[in-house]
Amino acid sequence: MGFPGTWMTESESVVYRVVPKCACSTIGQIMYYSDHGEFFDGDIHDAQSGLHKWALEASQEPITRNVQGHESYAFTCVRNPYTRVLSSFFDKICGIQRNGKRYRGNLVPMLIYQYGVEVGGEDGKQEFDQVQSFRRFLLFVRDTIRWRRPMDPDIHWSAMSGHVSTFICNGGRYDNIFWTEAFNDGMQKVLDAIETPQDVKLAEIPRFNESEGHGPKRAHPVEDYFDDLSMHLVYEIYKRDFELFKYDFEDPSNKMPVGEIDLDEVHAKLGN
Template identity: 80%
Template sequence: MGFPGTWMTTSESVVYRVVPKCACSTIGQIMYYSDHGEYFDGDIHDAQSGLHKWALEGSKEPITQNVQNHSSYSFTCVRNPYTRILSSFFDKICGIQRNGRRYRGNLVPQLIQRYGIDVGGPDGTGEFDQIASFRRFLLFARDSIRFRKPMDPDIHWSAMSGHISTFIVNGGTYDRIIWTEDFNAGMQDVLDAIETPHSVELSKVPRFNESAGHGPKRLHPVEDYFDDLSMHLVYEIYKRDFRLFRYDFENPASKAPLGEIDLDEVHAKLGD
């Protein structure tokens, strides 16, 4: 299986396991800058050079050698499951993607037909009941993850622990897992632990939120989207994420983690 979703600087200063919807655009740009002294011009996900990516054929061998030998500092980044699934909904389901089309072609029309989801019309600009529509999307997300119906789960709303585990199962070891909610402090710890060709001042790094502007603005506080049934569905999907990364399941309004991540526990429980 190798190391899907793994990026590495060309200088091999650091290895990063991408978790979608967890500051991956910003992290990728920081890695790119640390090697080249400039940011990639465009969405870092489109970069075909200047950064090793598992999806690039020429990167597979150096990534495999590095990760299996633990030659470089390796890290990943996680996010509160409540805000992550909400972000996925507004970006991928309600939003028009940067190619000018809906995400995954017929996915949204299928959800409108099967689950009664409303996304604000063809261009996403119409008014719609965001809360009711999101809760119906949650049913779809649960069905795709638990039962792989009506389709396989998408990387943007499948559990973070699933992404993170592939790195461990295939021989990788994490030195750090940082939180999106405390990004600068966590990313600074990563930068302090490595040597890069170009130094990075985090206070000057722009936020490369590639999904911003794709979808409608969220109109309500996070907690308003989750009633008792919605919380049950979220826990059914993301139970391991809440436990391993120390997020508060009981209170959707509480974004911050409740305690430190135990890396030994993560490796033990996700390495099976």
């Protein structure tokens, strides 16, 4: 199994478990900058060098050695499940991807046909009922996660606890898990805890939101997308995420956490 989704600086100053839709582009660029004093030119997910990634074969041995020996500070970053699944819908389903095509080829036509989802036309720019379409998308998300039909769940909407757990199950241990909603505080704690070849001044780092501009703008406040049934579905899908990462299930309008993350609890509950 190894350590899928794990990135490490070449200097081995820090190890990061990527959780999709949780500031991963910005975090990856900060890691890249902390070694090289410059940002990767392009989407950090496309970088084939300058950063160890589990997906690169040459990186697997150093990542395995480092993580299993806990030789470096290890962290990840999480996000409110309501805003994360909503962001996935607008970016991946409604948006045109950076290759100029729809995400995953025939996925969107299948969603239109089987679930009645609308996406704003060919270019994602036309008016459509965002609330209705999102709620239908949520049924699809539940089907992929609960029954793996009509396809396996996608990394962008599968539960964060699943991503976080693979790192623990294979012998890793987190020193820090912080919230996207308090990004500067969390990322600063990471930087304060490690030695980097290049000095990183967090206040001067731009935000690398690679998904921005892909899809239509969200037309309503977050809570408008979630009625009683949608909240029930979200809880069914993301129950562990709400509990472990201390988000407010009762109030979709409150994106902020309501308690502190207990690292021991996370390791105990996700480690088997």
